[in-house]
Amino acid sequence: RTVAFARRMERAGASLLAVHGRTRAATHHEGECDWEAIRAVKAALRIPVVANGGPVRTRADADRCMEETGCDSVMCAIGLLLDPRLFS
Numbered sequence: 001r002t003v004a005f006a007r008r009m010e011r012a013g014a015s016l017l018a019v020h021g022r023t024r025a026a027t028h029h030e031g032e033c034d035w036e037a038i039r040a041v042k043a044a045l046r047i048p049v050v051a052n053g054g055p056v057r058t059r060a061d062a063d064r065c066m067e068e069t070g071c072d073s074v075m076c077a078i079g080l081l082l083d084p085r086l087f088s
Helices: 002-011 035-044 060-069 078-082
Strands: 017-020 048-052
Touching: 002 017, 002 035, 017 035, 035 048, 035 060, 048 060
Parallel strands: 017 048
Antiparallel strands: none
């Protein structure tokens, strides 16, 4: 379902797509992030894909996320709140 929705967004003209790797049931940053699902979306699209969700607390975590998902970039909220200079 997620890949089909992402393809529809691309066909509708989206120039970039951010994909969160958690389900609706995973609230308050609980549960595992499904980086395989993000990887599947990236593989199906031609536009840039941004990975979101997951244990990204360090630069190494962000690098690992990009490597495992194939995404073009990573969104990071909690990690940057904890360390605003995370990527400097």
